[in-house]
Structure formats: C-alpha cells, structure tokens
Amino acid sequence: MNQDASIAPNLAPDRAGLLSVRRFFLISALFAAAGRNAYYIGAVWMLAASGNNAGSIALFLALGSTSEFLASAPAGYLVDRVDRQRLCMVGDCVRIAILLMTSAALVLQEPDAVLYGSVIFFAVADRLYLTASSAMVPSIARSESLVAFNSLAYVAMQSGNMLAAVATGWLLSAKPGTACFLFAAGPFAISVLSMFGTALRYRILPVDRCRPAQVPRKTSEGEETSRVPSCLVLNYVLIYVMGMLISALISKFVLEDLQGTSLEFGMLEFYWAAGAIISMLILTFRRFSKVDGRVIPIIVLLAGVAMTAFYPTRNLDIASALMALLGAGYNLSRVLIDVEIQRLVSSTKLGRAKGWVHVACMGFSLLVYAGLSVSGDALTSSAVFLAFGSGMIAVIVAGYGFHLVKNRASSHRSMPI
Numbered sequence: 001m002n003q004d005a006s007i008a009p010n011l012a013p014d015r016a017g018l019l020s021v022r023r024f025f026l027i028s029a030l031f032a033a034a035g036r037n038a039y040y041i042g043a044v045w046m047l048a049a050s051g052n053n054a055g056s057i058a059l060f061l062a063l064g065s066t067s068e069f070l071a072s073a074p075a076g077y078l079v080d081r082v083d084r085q086r087l088c089m090v091g092d093c094v095r096i097a098i099l100l101m102t103s104a105a106l107v108l109q110e111p112d113a114v115l116y117g118s119v120i121f122f123a124v125a126d127r128l129y130l131t132a133s134s135a136m137v138p139s140i141a142r143s144e145s146l147v148a149f150n151s152l153a154y155v156a157m158q159s160g161n162m163l164a165a166v167a168t169g170w171l172l173s174a175k176p177g178t179a180c181f182l183f184a185a186g187p188f189a190i191s192v193l194s195m196f197g198t199a200l201r202y203r204i205l206p207v208d209r210c211r212p213a214q215v216p217r218k219t220s221e222g223e224e225t226s227r228v229p230s231c232l233v234l235n236y237v238l239i240y241v242m243g244m245l246i247s248a249l250i251s252k253f254v255l256e257d258l259q260g261t262s263l264e265f266g267m268l269e270f271y272w273a274a275g276a277i278i279s280m281l282i283l284t285f286r287r288f289s290k291v292d293g294r295v296i297p298i299i300v301l302l303a304g305v306a307m308t309a310f311y312p313t314r315n316l317d318i319a320s321a322l323m324a325l326l327g328a329g330y331n332l333s334r335v336l337i338d339v340e341i342q343r344l345v346s347s348t349k350l351g352r353a354k355g356w357v358h359v360a361c362m363g364f365s366l367l368v369y370a371g372l373s374v375s376g377d378a379l380t381s382s383a384v385f386l387a388f389g390s391g392m393i394a395v396i397v398a399g400y401g402f403h404l405v406k407n408r409a410s411s412h413r414s415m416p417i
Contacts, residue, residue: 021140021198022149026156028194029133032092033160035187036126039099040247041168041269042180043115045262048251050111061248062369063116067123069362075131076355080348084132085195091129092192098122099185103178127358135351138342140198146342147291150335151283158280158331160187162273169266228341228353231399233360235296238392239333240361241368242303245388246272246326248372253381258316267316268323275324276331283335293340296333301396303329307389311382 047057079087102118141149164187171180250268254260283291306325313319345353372384379387 018140024194024197025133025136025140026152028088028191028198029153030156030160031187031194032129032133032191033157034164035095035099035160035184035191037161037164037269038168038180038184038187039095039122041165041266042172042184043119044247044251045168045172045265046111047115048255049262056112057248057251058369058372060115060119061244062366062373064119064123065244065362065365065369067120068127069359069366071124071127072131072355072358072362073352074355075128076351076353076358078128079132079135079351079355084136085198087132088129088136088195089192091125091132092188092195094125095122095129096185096188096192098125099181099188103181106178106181131351131354131358134338134354135347137338138347138350143343146339147335148284150338150342151280154331154335155277155280155284158273158276158327162270162277165266165269165273169263169269172262172266228344228357232293232296232337232340233357234395234399235300235333236337236357237361237364238300238395239303239330239337241365242307242326242388242392243330244365245307245368245384246323248369249381249384250323253310253319253385256380257314257382258319260316264316268320271320271323272327272330275327278324279328279332280335283332291336293336296336296340297396297399299329299333299336301393303333304389304392304396307385307392310389311386313382 043060044057047060050056098118098121102114105114105118137150137153138146164184167183168180171183251265254265254268258264303326306322306329309322310319313322341353341357342350368388
C-alpha cells in the first residue's frame with residue numbers, strides 16, 4: 001500500500017474537470033484511430049491492387065510488426081518516466097509528418113518501396129501513442145469503472161476505424177492513392193489538439209500522485225506486481241495475431257474469394273468496427289462492471305470458430321457477419337485483458353508491463369508474417385484463416401484440459417489418507 005497517500009496533496013481536478021479530460025481523451029482516441037486505420041487500409045489496398053502476391057502485404061505488415069517489436073519495451077519504459085500526454089502528442093505529430101512525406105514520395109516512386117519505408121517509422125510512432133494513451137486510463141478513470149471507461153475508449157477507437165473504413169474505401173475508388181494518406185493526416189491533427197486539451201486541464205504524471213495507487217488484486221498487502229499471468233499473455237497473443245491476419249489478408253480475400261472491389265473491402269472493415277462498437281457499448285452497462293478475465297478464453301475460442309468459417313464463405317453478407325463477430329470478439333477480449341492488466345499492475349509499472357506484453361504479441365506476429373511471406377500465393381486467404389482459427393481452438397481446448405487435469409491432481413493430493 002502507498003503509505004504516503006493520506007498525506008499527499010490533492011492534485012486531481014474537480015469532477016467537472018475530470019469529465020472534460022475524459023472527453024478530450026476519447027476524442028483523441030477516436031481521431032487517432034481514424035488516421036491509423038486510413039493509413040493501413042490505404043497501404044494494404046494499394047499493395048493488393050498493384051498485382052503483388054499476399055507475400056508483399058505480409059512483408060509490409062511484418063516490417064511494421066518488427067518496428068513495433070523493437071519499440072514496445074523502450075516505449076513502455078519511456079511512458080513510465082515522461083509526461084504521457086506529451087508522448088501522445090509527439091506520436092501524433094510524427095505520424096502527420098510521415099503521412100505527408102509518404103504522399104509526396106508516392107508521386108515519384110513505386111508504392112512498394114515507399115510503403116515499406118514509411119511503415120517502419122509509422123509503427124514506432126503508433127506504438128508510442130498507444131502505450132502512452134493506454135497507461136493514462138487508470139489515472140482518469142475510477143477503479144470501479146475501469147471496464148466501462150476502457151469500453152468507451154474502444155468504442156471511440158472503433159468509431160474512428162469505421163469512419164476511416166468508409167471514407168478510405170470511397171477515396172481509393174474515386175481518387176489517386178495519395179489522397180487517403182493526405183486524408184489520414186487530418187484526424188491526427190485533431191488528435192493532437194484534443195490531447196493538448198487534456199494536458200491543459202490535468203497533468204498525468206508517470207508516477208500517479210493524483211490519487212492513491214490501486215492495490216493490485218491477488219497480491220498481499222504492501223506488495224505490487226509488474227508481471228502479467230502467462231495465460232493472459234497467451235490469450236492476448238492469440239487474439240492479437242488473429243486481428244493482424246485479418247488486416248493482412250482480408251483484402252486478398254475480397255479480391256480473390258469474393259471477386260469484390262475496394263468499396264466491398266471498406267464495407268468489411270466497416271462491419272468489423274460496427275461489431276466492436278456494439279460489443280463495447282454492452283460492456284459500458286453497469287451490470288457488466290464486475291466482468292473478469294475468466295470469460296476471455298471463451299471469447300478467444302468463439303473467435304477461432306468464426307475464423308474457420310471464412311474457408312467455405314463466398315458470400316459478402318456472410319463475410320460481413322463474420323467480420324462483425326470477429327470485431328466484437330477481438331475488442332471484447334482486448335478490453336478485458338487491458339482491464340485485468342490495469343488491475344494487477346501498479347500505475348508506476350503499467351507502461352513497462354504493457355510494453356513487454358506487446359513484445360510477446362509482436363514476436364509471434366513476426367513468425368506468422370514470415371510464414372506468409374515465404375508461402376506467397378501457395379495458400380489462399382481463407383485457408384490461412386482456417387489453419388489459424390483451428391490453432392486457436394486447439395490451444396484453448398488444450399488449456400482447459402490442462403487446467404482440469406491440474407485441478408484434479410491437486411484435489412487428489414489434498415485428500416486425507
């Protein structure tokens with residue numbers, strides 16, 4: 001426990017001021033997500049439409065994943081030592097500069113080389129923003145409303161994704177490829193201004209002196225933890241890589257399996273975001289405030305089933321429904337995992353914990369992308385979805401089996417002789 005909490009000065013703003021901080025935070029999350037999604041949708045579609053095989057898209061995303069992998073741990077340490085709002089603003093400003101340079105370079109160079117270069121720097125700035133903004137949440141939300149506020153943050157992000165999906169799909173069909181990158185710079189500018197609004201009203205320090213640190217669950221009094229349970233990390237890795245595979249291959253799925261266009265690609269991204277928003281709004285209800293990590297493996301299992309269902313699908317409506325289900329499962333599991341980490345890890349170590357968890361996600365993602373790059377067009381998108389979805393199901397079922405065997409063995413040991 002923090003023994004100095006009772007004598008620390010109250011630096012927190014009043015209730016109205018804190019509500020204003022939360023609103024600015026959510027606005028920043030919305031527009032930053034819109035800019036991020038516009039960049040990735042535009043880049044992935046340009047690579048797919050240029051006639052390259054799936055390996056080129058996998059290479060693009062693998063370069064971004066490598067950059068995130070290398071940046072995750074340093075970003076976490078930085079977040080625990082530097083003003084978190086400033087780091088968010090730096091991340092947004094760097095992304096604006098990258099988008100403007102990418103748009104200019106695409107006029108002169110082939111898209112492959114330009115996009116491969118830009119994603120390296122974009123991913124580093126993106127990871128800095130995401131780690132810093134996630135670490136801000138416990139400082140501006142009450143401990144009893146962590147589920148609800150994290151859900152609202154994800155609603156804001158998915159609303160931005162949905163708007164970007166529709167706008168970028170239209171821009172790609174109506175304008176040159178550079179237009180979507182210029183469009184993406186605008187939301188990042190709004191995000192900078194919104195985060196500046198939070199900084200004016202409430203300074204979120206790396207060490208949260210504005211309120212007593214939350215007591216991590218499952219720890220004894222006087223102890224804090226910076227470790228995240230391995231089962232939680234495993235579920236995070238599975239659901240994260242599932243989302244990365246959707247990002248990497250859904251454009252090829254639209255082109256090859258559905259024989260669709262960029263507008264239909266944008267619609268699938270829209271349904272992903274719509275499913276996420278509906279599920280997040282459900283989590284904001286008070287009756288779900290006590291939801292804990294025990295439901296996470298069930299959600300991951302159902303997401304694996306939905307992934308396998310892409311294999312026989314050749315209908316846009318069915319694919320849209322699957323995207324909505326996957327968007328809901330992806331975001332539900334990530335919110336609940338984020339809440340568990342925020343409850344288990346002290347505020348002063350939250351950035352580092354999030355950074356190392358993301359290192360695990362990126363490390364596995366790189367292995368998956370390496371396989372996709374090597375295979376090229378040897379496997380269809382739907383076949384990859386089937387293989388990975390089956391793997392998700394197998395891992396969760398094996399985990400439940402191991403848990404049952406372990407519990408049965410411990411009960412036998414505890415029986416009197």
